[in-house]
Amino acid sequence: MYIELSKNENVVAYQANxxxxxxxxxxxxxxxxxxxxxxxxxxxxVYWIKINSEHVARRRARGxxxxxCELSMIERNLAYGxxxxxxxxxxxxxxxxxxxxxxxAASKEMIEAIGLVYDEFQPCVCRFVAAxxxxxxxxxxxxxxxxxxxxxxxxxSTESEASPPCRGDEEHALPQRDTVVVMxxxxxxxxxxxxxxxxxxxxxxxFYQLLKVEYVxxxxxxxxxxAPTYEKRRG
Numbered sequence: 592m593y594i595e596l597s598k599n600e601n602v603v604a605y606q607a608n609x610x611x612x613x614x615x616x617x618x619x620x621x622x623x624x625x626x627x628x629x630x631x632x633x634x635x636x637v638y639w640i641k642i643n644s645e646h647v648a649r650r651r652a653r654g655x656x657x658x659x660c661e662l663s664m665i666e667r668n669l670a671y672g673x674x675x676x677x678x679x680x681x682x683x684x685x686x687x688x689x690x691x692x693x694x695x696a697a698s699k700e701m702i703e704a705i706g707l708v709y710d711e712f713q714p715c716v717c718r719f720v721a722a723x724x725x726x727x728x729x730x731x732x733x734x735x736x737x738x739x740x741x742x743x744x745x746x747x748s749t750e751s752e753a754s755p756p757c758r759g760d761e762e763h764a765l766p767q768r769d770t771v772v773v774m775x776x777x778x779x780x781x782x783x784x785x786x787x788x789x790x791x792x793x794x795x796x797x798f799y800q801l802l803k804v805e806y807v808x809x810x811x812x813x814x815x816x817x818a819p820t821y822e823k824r825r826g
Contacts, residue, residue: 592774594671597791598802599643603662603671606636607729607772621770625734634715635675635729637662669801672720675729683709686716717774721804722824725776727785732771776811778820783811 594603608630715729774785789808
């Protein structure tokens with residue numbers, strides 16, 4: 592997931608920190624990694640990707656060859672930061688069944704099913720600094736298949752024939768031997784996989800002022816239908 596900005600082409604990237612579940616060693620990505628889990632104490636890395644031509648030129652003039660850099664303290668604490676934490680199974684159950692009534696009404700089978708969901712996805716709860724009330728979950732999707740003879744991708748589809756195709760099968764393909772991480776949240780009333788967020792802002796006139804957010808546009812894909820989801824939020 593990433594954030595686009597109105598002021599320039601630079602983006603803020605949100606990337607999971609994954610470790611090999613067997614060795615505990617940090618891995619660069621989930622590509623061809625069948626046994627990954629979130630880094631327990633630090634599951635999410637938030638950083639800049641500097642692709643604005645002026646910014647790239649200045650970095651090259653300083654001898655910097657990488658186009659990524661960390662957020663500043665102000666950016667991390669007041670603008671684009673996100674606090675993520677791997678939660679315990681009992682905490683996850685209480686998030687799904689938030690009150691006594693729902694827990695009392697839940698059958699043993701439902702509790703077991705919630706536990707299986709936890710084991711499968713290793714959910715992290717994410718809180719964005721700029722939208723702390725917005726509930727976002729980061730989920731780990733294990734490889735669909737293992738073995739050398741597996742196909743390279745699988746087309747996601749719903750079992751209901753009434754659900755229309757949305758963007759073309761190739762855009763819903765997932766690699767079968769990779770560990771994939773997604774962020775999931777409600778977008779316009781639909782549970783969706785987050786794709787990107789666009790932030791329209793007004794730059795401060797003085798160095799001691801913060802930028803003012805005019806509005807935010809959230810783009811995702813509905814988990815139920817596969818259709819694009821969109822929501823505009825005023826700053």
